[in-house]
Amino acid sequence: MNNEKPFGLYIHVPFCDGKCPYCDFYSLPADGEGMERYTQTLLELLPAYAQRYPRPADTLYFGGGTPSLLGAKRLGALIARAKECFGLDGAEITVEVNPAEDLSGFLRGIRAAGANRLSIGLQSANEDELALLGRRHTAKQAKKAVRDAQSAGFDNISLDLMLAIQRQTKESLLRSIEFCADAGVQHVSAYLLKIEPDTVYGKRKETLCIPDDDAASDLYLFACEELEKRGFRQYEISNFSKPGCESRHNLKYWRCEEYLGIGPAAHSFMEGKRFYYKRNFSEFLGGAQPVPDGDGGGFEEYAMLALRLTEGLTDKGCRARFGGKLPERLLRAARLYEKGGLTVCGDGGFYFTPRGFLVSNMLTAEILYTKTK
Incomplete structure (x- = not known):
């Protein structure tokens, strides 16, 4: 490893056990054989990229999809291979999880493998809102997932919240915010719902009972205020953390720093060039190369990201x-x-x-x- 500035490593895990009606991320049904082939492909690609970029990484982020579906053994093998290839000394290693299943054994396994940060897809702590979002967990399961994570040794946990969702009020949003604070987590990502055209929500947009623009703005400002009251400092449009617990990996995106993304739909910015893998699982397994996406890092792009x-x-x-x-x-x-x-x-x-x-x-x-x- 040389002494150049470390980059961020992102691995996309495109498997899900169901498609939420608002989700536009690239994902496909979980399949044991497919997950095994995918893991092996990633294990082979990491050394190839290490030859191309013989430099250290200091963040590793498993996003999805639902990365926890790969299981602790596969994720542990990927973490070990990434360490062999890119050092990851003192790295932040994040895994996204959904709390719809018993995660206690999985969490102990990935913590032992080196994962030290979790991002848990809560979205809401209100059962009626979770049902409208098509989520497959309850608030009780989410609370257990946080406790299990803490018991496994995780002390850097993020919860996702969605704002301006169907029938959300300030009162229901406050319950979700209080859930996050009471759970003792270090980070909250609070995103305004965006209706994407090719989703189930997008196809029946007119039937959704979602807040109008003014109400959505009020909910956002309310969330900012209430999260700040509870010690979550806003550091980006949609992200709030306890001091020192900002997402190091995501800050690379917003500071226009380098990151390497591997997997279908994953984007990269390395050595002044942007490139991405197409949203096609079979092509990725077949050895498809990423697609060039132009130069990056100029002043205008830097300014736009900095202002987030x-x-x-x-x-x-x-x-x-x-x-x-x-x-x-x-x-x-x-x-x-x-x-x-x-x-x-x-x-x-x-x-x-x-x-x-x-x-x-x-x-x-x-x-x-x-x-x-």
Whole structure:
């Protein structure tokens, strides 16, 4: 291993035991033979990538799908091979899990293999909302999953919440937030529901009883406030953590740092180039190569990603990345929105407030591309 800056390693596990009606991620039914073939393919690919990128990684993230379906033995073999290939000294190693099954033995197994962070798909702590989301677990099962994880030695646990879902109110959302706080987890990802066209939700959008845009905005701002009250500091549009427990892997995406993604639908950004694997399981098993997706890491892309973070766009970050301070015209443009409570500006840069995050796409475009005097 050389001394270049470590990158992040992402492994996509595309297996699920069912498709949630809102989900647009690439996934397919779990199958024992398919999972075994997939694991073997990954075990062969990791050394090949290590030859291409003979550098260390300091994060490893198993996303999905439902990575826990692979089982502790397969995941343990993948972690061991990744360590052989990329070091992973002091690495954050995250596994996504769903709490619909008894995970106690699995969690002990992956913890022994080196996993040290969990992301658990809670989505809601209200049984009626879980049913409407098509989730296959209960709040009681989610609570047991967290306790089992803690018993297995995990002290860095994240729970996912969904905002602006069917029939959600501030009262029901508060119950979910209190569930997270009472469970003693270190991180919460709270995402506004987005209706994707090719999902079950997308095909019957008009029949869904979901909050309108104003109500969704209120729920988001309410979540930000209540999570902060309980010690979860917002550090990105949809992510909140106890101090020091931010997702190191996901921060690589938002800081425009390098990451290597392996598996169908996985994306990468390495050595200034972006590339991805097509959403095709059989082609991946057959040795299909990733598809080039252009260059990356330019200033505009860096700025767009930085503005997802509460640290925002700063002189310090621009100097480290590009050798010069933040362009003054951007700071002038950002100041136009400060009175409206959308931005906070200082001598060294600016960032968006939670209200600014709600209109971040529009706001980012206005600041980056509008000419100011």
